Structure formats: C-alpha cells, structure tokens
Amino acid sequence: MxxxxxxxxxxxxxxxxxxxxxxxxxxxxxxxxxxxxxxxxxxxxxxxxxxxxxxxxxxxxxxxxxxxxxxxxxxxxxxxxxxxxxxxxxxxxxxxxxxxxxxxxxxxxxxxxxxxxxxxxxxxxxxxxxxxxxxxxxxxxxxxxxxxxxxxxxxxxxxxxxxxxxxxxxxxxxxxxxxxxxxxxxxxxxxxxxxxxxxxxxxxxxxxxxxxxxxxxxxxxxxxxxRPASPFVARFMGAVVELPVTLRAGRAEAAGLDARALERRAMADGPAQLFLRPDAIALEADPASPWVLAHKSSNGAMIRASMRRADGTEVPVDLLRHSAPDLTLGTAYRLRPLTGAVFALDGIAQSDAPRPLPILKEKRQ
Ligand SMILES: Nc1ncnc2c1ncn2[C@@H]1O[C@H](COP(=O)(O)OP(=O)(O)OP(=O)(O)O)[C@@H](O)[C@H]1O
Ligand SMILES: [Mg+2]
Missing domain, CATH: 3.40.50.300 (P-loop containing nucleotide triphosphate hydrolases)
Structure with a gap:
C-alpha cells in the first residue's frame, strides 16, 4: 500500500x-x-x-x-x-x-x-x-x-x-x-x-x-x-555544541578551531553558527588555541573532556577512551570537528530548540 x-x-x-x-x-x-x-x-x-x-x-x-x-x-x-x-x-x-x-x-x-x-x-x-x-x-x-x-x-x-x-x-x-x-x-x-x-x-x-x-x-x-536540514534537527540529533564562526569560502573559521575535515558549504562569507556533537570532535595539542582542558572524566568506554575558554564558554568533547590521546589538564587543545553543520545566523532562533509545544493554558478573558 x-x-x-x-x-x-x-x-x-x-x-x-x-x-x-x-x-x-x-x-x-x-x-x-x-x-x-x-x-x-x-x-x-x-x-x-x-x-x-x-x-x-x-x-x-x-x-x-x-x-x-x-x-x-x-x-x-x-x-x-x-x-x-x-x-x-x-x-x-x-x-x-x-x-x-x-x-x-x-x-x-x-x-x-x-x-x-x-x-x-x-x-x-x-x-x-x-x-x-x-x-x-x-x-x-x-x-x-x-x-x-x-x-x-x-x-x-x-x-x-x-x-x-x-x-x-x-x-x-x-x-x-x-x-x-x-x-x-x-x-x-x-x-x-x-x-x-x-x-x-x-x-x-x-x-x-x-x-x-x-x-x-x-x-x-x-x-x-x-546533513541536518535545520538547527532544530541538529540539536535534536545531539549537536549541543554551538559555536559562532566566520565562514570564508564555505569553511568555518574561529580561533582554536580546525574545521578542515568538514565539507565546504555553499554559503555566503560572514558570521554563522557551527553545530557539533560532542562525540564528533577530536582534540589536538595546540599552544595557540584558546581552548584549555578544564576537566576530564571516564565512564570506562568514553572520556568526557570539558574544554574551556577564557570567556567561560565550555565545550564538552566525548572521546573513545582506547583511542583518545593522553590529555593533560590545563593544556591548550584545538577543536577538530569530524562532522558538523553550519547555519546562517539569521536562520537560527531560540524557538528552533527541540522542546514540546507549550502546554495550552485555559484562556482567561
Ligand atoms: N484531543 C486533544 N485536544 C487538545 N489537544 C490535543 C489533543 N490531542 C493532542 N493534543 C495536543 O497536540 C499536541 C501534539 O500531541 P501528540 O499526541 O500528537 O504528540 P506526540 O508527538 O505524539 O507526543 P508524545 O511523544 O508525547 O506522545 C500536544 O500539544 C497535545 O497536547
Ligand atoms: Mg504520542
């Protein structure tokens, strides 16, 4: 049928x-x-x-x-x-x-x-x-x-x-x-x-x-x-990391970010938002990066690393424990996303967040 x-x-x-x-x-x-x-x-x-x-x-x-x-x-x-x-x-x-x-x-x-x-x-x-x-x-x-x-x-x-x-x-x-x-x-x-x-x-x-x-x-x-079609889908699929970036020739750029693994986007140059899943980010030691390892913990299979920037922004990164590099607290690493989505800033509203519709309250006249 x-x-x-x-x-x-x-x-x-x-x-x-x-x-x-x-x-x-x-x-x-x-x-x-x-x-x-x-x-x-x-x-x-x-x-x-x-x-x-x-x-x-x-x-x-x-x-x-x-x-x-x-x-x-x-x-x-x-x-x-x-x-x-x-x-x-x-x-x-x-x-x-x-x-x-x-x-x-x-x-x-x-x-x-x-x-x-x-x-x-x-x-x-x-x-x-x-x-x-x-x-x-x-x-x-x-x-x-x-x-x-x-x-x-x-x-x-x-x-x-x-x-x-x-x-x-x-x-x-x-x-x-x-x-x-x-x-x-x-x-x-x-x-x-x-x-x-x-x-x-x-x-x-x-x-x-x-x-x-x-x-x-x-x-x-x-x-x-x-290739999530919208910020809503990206967030729903677990891309909880959102970073402001600058697009140049279809590639996302920001300090401490190496997005060369991401395919180029057919989008205009300018400010945009990068959406990443914590398990699709690799870390590479880089003294010039503003991202510093603030915390790490292991659940046996995965290591969760918290990367922090001087302005207080935190990015969670999940790495397979057996293939993760040795990570040292206080050391600077650059973020190297393996997959990710980029959306123009004007297309992103808070209302895109996946959440239930508001519960309908009885209208009071
Ligand atoms: N008979 C009804 N009268 C009024 N509102 C309703 C009725 N049935 C559903 N709704 C509202 O419609 C919206 C969608 O409901 P629906 O049951 O289709 O959602 P759902 O995607 O199946 O959610 P869940 O994953 O929780 O089952 C909700 O906001 C719900 O409150
Ligand atoms: Mg239902």
Missing amino acids: TIAISSLTKSFGPTAVLRGIDLSINDGELVALLGPSGSGKTTLLKIIAGLDWPDAGGLVVNGQNWLDLPAQKRRIGFVFQHYALFPHMTVRDNIAFGLSVRPRAERPGKSVIAAKVTELLALLQIPHLADRYPTQLSGGQRQRVALGRALAIEPAVLLLDEPFGALDAAIRRDLRRWLREVHQQTGSTTLFVTHDQEEAFELADRVVVMGEGRIEQIGSADQIHD
Whole structure:
C-alpha cells in the first residue's frame, strides 16, 4: 500500500498541532516518525487510522481517498502508545479478536481463524503463551501479543505508536530486531513512532523528523546525522555544541578551531553558527588555541573532556577512551570537528530548540 499525505493540517482549539504535513510512503516501506514529545506524531497516526480528522489536506492510500472512509473500512493494524490487551481473554483470543468480530459475511471460519492465530504465535515466538492471560505476561510479551493482534487482520497499513515505550533498553533492542524480521516477512507498509533516535535509525528504511507539527527532514540515518536540514534537527540529533564562526569560502573559521575535515558549504562569507556533537570532535595539542582542558572524566568506554575558554564558554568533547590521546589538564587543545553543520545566523532562533509545544493554558478573558 502506498500512502500519500498532502498539506495535512490539524488544530485543537487555537493550538496548531499539524502545520502542513507532506509525506509519501512506498508500498512495504518501514518509516519511523521521530520527534520530541508534543510534535504531533500520535495525532498524525490517529488521522491515518481514522480515529481523528484533519482540518484540511489529503490522505490517499493506494489511490483511494481515505478521508471519506470510516476507520472500520481502512484495515489498519494499530498498536497504541498506551496499549491494553483485553484482560479477560487469553493470548489466543486477544490475537483472534479482530477476525472474530468481523461481520458474519466477511468472517473467516473458526478453523481458518485458529490456523491464522497459530501462524502468528509462531511468528511472534510465543506459542507457549497461547493460553495465558495478559496479567500473566511480561511487558515485552504483552507488546508481542499486541502486535499479533494488529497483524491478525492482515492490515493494509500497520501503525505503531511507541510500541516499546515502557520497556527497558535491553528488551527494546531485542524487540526492535524482531520487529524488523516480522516486517520483512509480512511486508506491511508500516509507520513507526518513536522519540528514540537509535530505535528510529535501527529499524527504519527512512526516518521522518518532526518538530512542532512540521516535517523538518526526511532521510537515512547518515543523511540526518551528517546533513541536518535545520538547527532544530541538529540539536535534536545531539549537536549541543554551538559555536559562532566566520565562514570564508564555505569553511568555518574561529580561533582554536580546525574545521578542515568538514565539507565546504555553499554559503555566503560572514558570521554563522557551527553545530557539533560532542562525540564528533577530536582534540589536538595546540599552544595557540584558546581552548584549555578544564576537566576530564571516564565512564570506562568514553572520556568526557570539558574544554574551556577564557570567556567561560565550555565545550564538552566525548572521546573513545582506547583511542583518545593522553590529555593533560590545563593544556591548550584545538577543536577538530569530524562532522558538523553550519547555519546562517539569521536562520537560527531560540524557538528552533527541540522542546514540546507549550502546554495550552485555559484562556482567561
Ligand atoms: N484531543 C486533544 N485536544 C487538545 N489537544 C490535543 C489533543 N490531542 C493532542 N493534543 C495536543 O497536540 C499536541 C501534539 O500531541 P501528540 O499526541 O500528537 O504528540 P506526540 O508527538 O505524539 O507526543 P508524545 O511523544 O508525547 O506522545 C500536544 O500539544 C497535545 O497536547
Ligand atoms: Mg504520542
């Protein structure tokens, strides 16, 4: 199924939650929707599912206008952010649910449903849990059942809203790998919401970065890392170091900065802002540099160095411990970024910072 979303907008009262979303998803693609809390991810999924309607815009799936189609007719598999299985039903019955409630004319026979459930239990790697009730399952097992329930109807589109949100990191990693395999086998066109970058990049063919109701960038992990499209994306991807620089012939220059590893930008000469991730900066001893090592600590794998300038500015630098040079406190080093993004000063506003939309307070007259 191909999904074509065009100029989609949605407001709740005075708050614009989706501000013109354009997104095309290919048949069988697994797309991750990544963005901070409140950026409109769940709202977009609900509109695709038919649980909410946009104010304007289009939603066309395989050439059919879905905005005319009620939720029941859309064949959506949805695993919600806060998902509850039916507590009074066994795993088997939970998975069979979507098929067994179909109108009689469309409902498969009992033995067909049973065979489908058996097949899904195997795919989900939980045949041994078939007769348990939800309270007798771990969180990770429940999420598998929830996914089984969504897959049972052979959905045209699979929508997953932070399906692993509540689980701990190790289980999330397992489930991620497993979900990729399930996706490869079922080939469902899938939209997966997360606010975890690692999860988005490990799972998805393409990642869509959303901020405050807009799509900020669409791309692969490498593209988004190396060429963030906006200061918002750079900050969201962890570029917490922002340094004023001067651009000359497309190259960032500043005292104690060696940006020769960065590709030249097609931007006018003049003042600009350089965005760097602490783990993409190397240090080289340089007595002429204004950056002095003020502090260092190790967590075993990484060394975190704090570089300080006389004006009090601090830059954190994360180095792999085993390949880091010997660093001496009080010594001057120049910063040599390995990757980074440069934006013109006029394009950078504080409002670009990734943060949730302000909580809407009741208007007082
Ligand atoms: N029914 C509603 N009425 C009013 N405001 C709403 C409603 N649903 C969502 N919102 C607001 O819309 C904005 C986007 O919400 P949404 O749930 O889509 O965000 P999200 O990206 O899924 O966030 P999270 O990562 O926290 O789940 C939020 O500011 C939220 O408060
Ligand atoms: Mg949400």
